[in-house]
Amino acid sequence: MHNDTSNPDAATSPTLADPRTRLRIVAAGVFATRGYNDASIEEVCSEAGLDAETFSTHYEDKYALFKDVVLANAREMVRATDGIETHDPRQARSVITRIIENATRVAIATRATGGFYRSEHRYLRREDAHELSELIGELHRRVWQPLMLHRPKLTEDDATLMAAAAFSVIASITIHATSLPAPKVQTLLTVTAMRMLDSEPAPAQVHIDQPATRPTWHDDTSRDGQLLKAAVDLCFQRGYHAVTIDDVATAAGIDVAWARQHASLSDILTRGCLNGYQALKTDLNQALESSVSARDTLLGLCRAYVRHYMVDYKLMTVYLADARNFDDGDHGPMLELQDYSVTLCTRAMQDARPELSPTEATFLAFASMSLVSDLARMLRWKNDDATTRRIEKFACMVMALIR
Numbered sequence: 001m002h003n004d005t006s007n008p009d010a011a012t013s014p015t016l017a018d019p020r021t022r023l024r025i026v027a028a029g030v031f032a033t034r035g036y037n038d039a040s041i042e043e044v045c046s047e048a049g050l051d052a053e054t055f056s057t058h059y060e061d062k063y064a065l066f067k068d069v070v071l072a073n074a075r076e077m078v079r080a081t082d083g084i085e086t087h088d089p090r091q092a093r094s095v096i097t098r099i100i101e102n103a104t105r106v107a108i109a110t111r112a113t114g115g116f117y118r119s120e121h122r123y124l125r126r127e128d129a130h131e132l133s134e135l136i137g138e139l140h141r142r143v144w145q146p147l148m149l150h151r152p153k154l155t156e157d158d159a160t161l162m163a164a165a166a167f168s169v170i171a172s173i174t175i176h177a178t179s180l181p182a183p184k185v186q187t188l189l190t191v192t193a194m195r196m197l198d199s200e201p202a203p204a205q206v207h208i209d210q211p212a213t214r215p216t217w218h219d220d221t222s223r224d225g226q227l228l229k230a231a232v233d234l235c236f237q238r239g240y241h242a243v244t245i246d247d248v249a250t251a252a253g254i255d256v257a258w259a260r261q262h263a264s265l266s267d268i269l270t271r272g273c274l275n276g277y278q279a280l281k282t283d284l285n286q287a288l289e290s291s292v293s294a295r296d297t298l299l300g301l302c303r304a305y306v307r308h309y310m311v312d313y314k315l316m317t318v319y320l321a322d323a324r325n326f327d328d329g330d331h332g333p334m335l336e337l338q339d340y341s342v343t344l345c346t347r348a349m350q351d352a353r354p355e356l357s358p359t360e361a362t363f364l365a366f367a368s369m370s371l372v373s374d375l376a377r378m379l380r381w382k383n384d385d386a387t388t389r390r391i392e393k394f395a396c397m398v399m400a401l402i403r
Helices: 019-038 041-048 052-058 062-080 089-109 117-123 126-150 156-175 182-198 223-238 245-252 256-262 265-290 294-311 313-325 328-352 358-378 385-400
Strands: none
Touching: 019 041, 019 052, 019 062, 019 117, 019 313, 041 052, 041 062, 062 089, 062 117, 062 126, 089 126, 089 156, 089 182, 117 156, 117 313, 126 156, 156 182, 156 358, 156 385, 182 358, 182 385, 223 245, 223 256, 223 265, 223 313, 245 256, 245 265, 265 294, 265 313, 265 328, 294 313, 294 328, 294 358, 294 385, 313 328, 313 358, 328 358, 328 385, 358 385
């Protein structure tokens, strides 16, 4: 997003930027904090110290600003890796390392505002979403092509997934707060991303011996269950802010007036998230009880999380993208759900890898969970044993150092 990633403070200071850049920088912060739908032009102008007339000179409307913010971040990542290429297999790994290091610097420089597009990109129009996809695809290509030079036995499919996993690790810095200093973050992200690229592909023929517990809401045929299924489907497709309780009732074939009096959209989804997490807790606890070593515990927790995500991917996607947008009274339970799984993984990681500090272990737990979401989306949430195992291997690699 910013032109000078070697001096992030200068690049991100609205007072030093021209009006258009100032609007974009401030808007990135506003969108990151409030989301696209809740942010307003007036709020952006006020924080940027500019009037509405100046805004109109540079942007047609809020959407034009939103599009610029989202695409600017991806373009900056691409620019940071321009010209780093080779056709010599002997230089390929060095080139890959430079690309990963440069991309990581950009992610760190924009970490306060760079993550909102991971959920808000749903509000991009088709042609703009296509451009974002092209930019991300170009980033991946810049890694998987030299990776195949360096490791010629890899298939393009495996190399592409490894590149996606590496960039997912890098982007994970934008979804959570951390007290780690930037140099430590740079090292942790670079080393972990490179581990994705040095790994061996998961076996093609696999069988999942312990499938995930199926959340009970999947089979709930009551009116509440029908509302929840419709709410999850619609919010998965459109995003929370683009769905109303009337939409949900209509999709479920339930009287709209009854639905309005019965529950809010936030209430319905919160109930669903709590139900889904009960199934996840069952599997996490099973992993704890069946493990015979700290490493087994960590791998078991990681696999349980991946398998649950794949079974309940629509609700998990809505939860991760939109739980922060639920009604204020529902925020507490949502945070408790996240804290439960992150804390379990963090403790298990410290037991298995005592060289990690609590902050580093938490950092890697978030990176692993972020990777699960990103790769599941990339693989179109295909819930079969082979796909699940591929994602499991990358997620376990982040936390448990497997190859």
